[in-house]
Amino acid sequence: MSTDGDGRRPGANGPGGGERRTRRDDRAERLVVAAFTVSIVGALILAVVYIAGGQAQLEGVALALALGGIGLGIAVWARYFMAADEVVEERHALASTEEEVTAFTAAFEAGEQTLARRGLLAKLGLGALGALGLAALFPIRSLGPRPGQGLKNTAYGDGGRPLRLVDADGVPIRPADLSRSSLTTAWPEGHEHDADASTLLLQVDRERFRPLPGREDWVVGDIVAYSKLCTHTGCPVGLYQTELDLLLCPCHQSTFDVLNGAEPVFGPAARPLPQLPLDVDEEGFLVATGDFSAPVAGGFWDRGRT
Amino acid sequence: MGSRARHLRLVPVVAAASVALAALLGARAGAVEEEHDPLGYVVDRAALDDPATVAEGAELFRIGCVSCHGPGGVGSPRGPAITDAGAASAHFYLTSGRMPHAGAPDEQARRKPPAYTHEEIEDLVAYVASLGEGPEIPDVHLEEGDLQEGGDLFRGNCAACHSATGAGGALSYGQHAPSLDVATPVQIYEAMIIGPGQMPVFSPEAFSEEELNSIVRYVETLQGLGDPGGFSLGRIGPIPEGFVALVIGTGGMMLTVFLIGRRRHGEAEPPSEPVRPADASTGAGR
Amino acid sequence: MTAAGALTKATPLSRRTARWLDARLGAASFVRKALDKVFPDHWSFLLGELALWSFVILIATGVYLTFFFDASVEEIVYQGSYVPLQGVEMSRAYASALDLSFDVRAGLVMRQVHHWAANVYLATTVVHLMRIFFTGAFRRPRELNWLLGVGMLILSIVNGFVGYSLLDDQLSGTGLRIAYNIAISIPVGGTWLASLFFGGEFPGPDLIERLYVIHILLLPAVIIALLGAHLALVARQRHTQFSGPGRTERNVVGERVWPTFAAKGTAAFFLTAAMLCALGGLAQINPIWLYGPFRPAEVSAASQPDWYMGWLDGALRLWPSWEIRAFGFELPTPFYPSVLLPGVTFALLALWPFLEARITKDRREHHLLDRPRDRPLRTALGVATLAFYTVLFFGGASDVLAVTFQTSVNALFRAFRTALLVLPPVAGFVAYRLCRELARRDRPGATDEAPAVAPAAPEDGASHRRAIEPEDEPERDPASTAGVPRG
Known part of the structure; x- marks a missing residue:
């Protein structure tokens, strides 16, 4: 991939920008074609190597060609033929508005009061959950013997x-x-x-x-x-x-x-x-x-x- | 490893790519042995008793060795007594180039090309052997060794210092256990029975000849094993692997995303008008 | 299909599929908005993606490996095609890993790609973390995502260790034995912990089976859950951006997700995969056949962990032989470098966003990133910390370095211990001065106020480039530097 933008008309690839081909575009397109072709060849080599009995170095290189060809092709494609224009998008506050928070708090507390009306039940329920949690710890003990004199x-x-x-x-x-x-x-x-x-x-x-x-x-x-x-x-x-x-x-x-x-x-x-x-x-x-x-x-x- | 044989059948199929790789894979360390001396004897053991050989060795000794090992090999402040070193020790040190010693007396002798010709080594070995009672140059019989047993013994007794791959390792206070890459079978055998430098002796009391042959055979196999996984990275474990992962793997990928993600210079568009607020408000997507 | 009437034979398949799905999910408008989203444009924002793609490769190759790996410590006699081990007694786990390497077609390359992917995954994760740290991307509102990231890092390090410990070769057994001794060094609960985890004394009868479940089920599941939350939070909170003309705390300037950013991401995935496959095919990693089956009384020179545990190994080496003993109780040496140090390390790392907010009293939302030079103290602290762990990392390689550079392990130990105390402050100081100097150069002639929205001028691209690849940027957005005293 060459680096600079000489020969390119600003906005050539922008949405609605007219397609006017330049030498650089041709070169880039040929590069993408070559990359995808290398990828296909790599996949074929992989198949041949595998069928012939397998060989780690050839398999690795063939895989790298197959994958790298696709990667390089897409990278060049994205670089030369996809919109490079900057888009600005507004960022909105993450926190909810005061009304939303109030509404949520109210809704939650309303439910909480329903629970609090049967306070003993709620406490007992929590106690039961806690006891269950403790009981669930016991099977861990089965994982190994007590570290004794060993x-x-x-x-x-x-x-x-x-x-x-x-x-x-x-x-x-x-x-x-x-x-x-x-x-x-x-x-x-x-x-x-x-x-x-x-x-x-x-x-x-x-x-x-x-x-x-x-x-x-x-x-x-x-x-x-x-x-x-x-x-x-x-x-x-x-x-x-x-x-x-x-x-x-x-x-x-x-x-x-x-x-x-x-x-x-x-x-x-x-x-x-x-x-x-x-x-x-x-x-x-x-x-x-x-x-x-x-x-x-x-x-x-x-x-x-x- | 069957993969090598299968690989050879493959060459015509994917000729271009595989030539370089085949060279890579087929690169076998060391093993530039001369055909007639695959075990690395170098000297003619029958000639060691010849008085003429001993005499020539004495002369060479007087020129090259006396300054450290003393007249008659009795030792000096600069070097140990070698009267009972035996032919095996002399042969080991001279053929591996560790003697004559280049550094300070307490510095570890390192392997280098031998300083003497084969004939001179023969003379010197004969002379040192004549000085006292020491181990003879051993008869190495690789075919009597058992490869799998040798592997077990190597990992149990040698790997702690020389590493399981034979690549060598560090000892304390500046010493190191050398790599076994290029050690010849005779040298490996000799090292075990004489225990050069810091190395323990793997004595005939504890190990049978068959066991010693097995170890030599295993090291010999390690040397010629090749690396089915590709470049060996020195066979010294996760340290070089980590450097490759960090520098080539991660560094390479960072360079790649730099090239992918870098803006095209001088051709950025002015920001277009904001997208409709209705689109932006959901907060979904990126 | 309710919309069937609108479809003709000529309608493309993709459009018909979309219709079909939308009739069931009603997601068209949601997805359309997602495609239109804007992603800020800087190459360093793709670093996290590298970690993500390496992780995908890890999963893909890992699933393949599970079909062949047999996590059992049952002793068998090896009969596979690797000659030097034929007839040797070993566990099924080790034997199946050998079979994977020698007798399963494409098995070796898969194993190696998996291992390289693990090393690169953790490295890119750390690089991503460094980007987040040095640019202040962890500040409100992104503290939760920082915590998720740190959680994933810790779990991934653990899973990496568990992964290479599965194979039951000599190197992995040595690592497990050290792990066991680290566990028992924890006061009071340590011996219990070790006994429960290992199922008894080392090596423990079911250890490999347990590690296997942890490696392929438990930890990946948790990591994937955290990863999902991590990405969802990025989507919800939108990505941060560097300051520059037209870029404010209230907008996102960049390129649309569809198709440009999606294409770049896809390219990054395929290129990551290609790199890992090339490494997996060409560079040998963890040649277990050379290490031999695990025997408790044996050890090999150069027994090291993978790189992401290297700093811990280095800490274990360099920490002095201090041991506190009283009334028959003791606090063993390994406790400090291998339990206390990582505990403090990850606790400080996790809490950093909150600590910094407390120190700077800056609790406002930030969507514009800092350049490292704008926060000399934070940058200096980060550099000093990196220097500390880098020295530990090299300390973990001391024996290999001693052989490579023909020097004494003992001298290296002393050098590294000194460097551990000297290098971090020096590196931090240098970084601090550098930041101040760079920031000072920025200032002359700077208009200290950037316009809220830059005029749409053709030269925007040029000035904008300076903002994201900062060298001599004269303009600063005051919002991004407010709150932290310079120096």
Whole structure:
């Protein structure tokens, strides 16, 4: 579409304006013809592509041609061959006149008085509606269970006995399966699909590892276990930077220090990753002797209450 | 993806439009492998034990590597000890151009074209391997890997850093997990067993050879997958998609309505007389 | 047909149809008046239409997708034609989305057009909102329509999020998990809310089914109802116009709805549809086959929401790790950036017309629009607010930006946190000075009073153009600037 109005006679397209064709009109008309033709061709291409088996790029382009041709055609048509004259229309006040408002108020109040004459009935009726509204809320309760201890516990603490750690296929894990600088995700045995129980097993540098007070025997050799879920919004903290001994959450970049109780060192997380007390059973497999040191994943208002 | 095959049948039908699109669709990333070395070995592994090769490597090492890794690879303040790095590490770092390292010692080595010729790499690898006990250059057998299992393992173990699409991602403190676009199968395998830089080791204790082969095969498949939806936008998720939606989609549409809605300059009519009040009073319509 | 006698064989079909309908509806005079209505003429008045047309495309493609999508979390083994996932266990929802992409002819293009349309719909909505804000179109009598618009914006953002969360791929599951943790961060009621919505602890057994009903029925129905009211109010109150010769608070100057404006609107619809189809065919969006099925213990780098949630993601990242704890109770970190911030944002946005009226004490009707420069304070405030959310938006991309520009995420965090405090006031100040300067340039030699009705002179078009595409407009309508102190 060219931009200016040279060569055009003012009012050429106005209602009643005489039709005198100019070169620009011819050009515009040819453009509209071309646009509509492209549209038809686009539709045909679409049909052919579809029948031949379909292909996303060709389908998209064909659709765009079919639709865009119509759009361009109409746009040019409107621009060159439809009235561009300005019309003035009066705007009338939105508010009703004083008499209309008075008449409405009177009519409404008349009805209101009829209702008020049986005031008790009206009040009782409103009460019934209110009670019905309250009653209608109860079915919402069926949507989900009461939020109980589930947020605070994981399967590790369920049985009250040591639970083996297993990999995604349910195979128990031995300390020897791990190596320095490796990253292993584990679950409590029989709960490999629990969303809240995924655990990170890391083999740390014992020289530099500083277990938190009271958790000196939570490690097996130099293997330490933390919850895999970020204490910010619960994303799996799957990024292990082995040279820096940092765990990073890819969602919001919270960073945890593996050697120092998984305390947060950067980002929005406010609490360390909960630690899991580890041991080995008689057959030499890793077990958890209890639940995580704190509720896993993001915080909630009564997280600290038992 | 069957759509590719169907698409090829289509070419004669809609020739003109589809040529450009076919190029777009068929553009496959990387994979400029030489025919005889599709896995990216580069070196002749049989020659690594040859004392002559080791000797030549020692000479190259003395010129190019000692300043950081120290004589005999014992390390220095500028670089780690590599006595037990093994052939796999040397091969990984040298073929991916990460060594020799260009930046500061604590800066992450980035992939670049190798600084040494194939023969020189062979010599250096042989020399580093002779320094101590380290992993050998692995035997990669893509055909032994299972694609679907590889996908599961990749998403479970690798995607957190390298992204599910293999496009790479950011780590903390200036580090990043590189894109796997152009990594060769041998390099991918080596990276898993040596854990270069910040990367954890996916050790033989935890992963069988078959599993490692599966992962390599999946990454290899990702590289050659093509993008059935059109331009890939880098396969880095909703951020580039958002920019395209804002700039091309919304910006383009704003430009369009500007062209549609703009008045024709210099040809506006004087306002005609107001329409009859009876028309205007209903307030219906716009 | 009562009018049958007047019809002959030669009567055109359209006229006969009109007769037939009018005999039953009696709508001829009403429709005739509607066709004659005048719509003010400025390209920026078509921005809202772009959002409307994108929404129409969303509905059209969305209906198509519902025929193939199976909102079920039942685990099955994928057997479709995408080889790398063959034999992998996944939910029916994810499998059917893969089938849509690979095994339904034209399915992929429909899915992609739908997703692009969602992104563009929300973007054009925001641009439309910005036009309304900066020109003061929300003032009396249009406060209600502003509220309807803000309501639609919020619901549309929610529906967009629900939409891409349906597919049960890794990225959508990650987003839902964050949503769950945001919900439980709300004090007292949060854990209940989360449990009722998710049907238990994350991920919840029926979540996908619920999201599906919300996405295709509940929210679209509410949005369509609001949209109808929004348009009806525009019709009832008539459109605003920029000031200019012949344009007053008491008239509407523009072009008739039929055929010129209708044609422009139709053209805008087809061109919007064409743009979305071109994007849907040529630019890949949300390649779910690469992300894999959702597994709660897995995550991918670069897990981001779609752009309209980007500012929330950025707020979650940049907000410091503050947590209030006392007596075993706590107010968790995510509460502030992801519950409080959007709450305050949308509350202030919704209440803005009333706040501004209170501040300026201007409670009169306005049908003439402000130019942004005429209200430097409002413009500055708007620009500062935009700067704030833009920084948050880029904060949400911090990891991708860190890789792209080879810098440290940590450095970017610090830069964005600083920018969040520094940039809005600076941007606001610059905008304010710019407005004052532009307004000052307008003034010399200006006749401070425009005639109520401009004389019908041939040069009208030229001066009029200056009014709607303001650069150096010497004439100002005093009515449009009265009431707000300059500065």
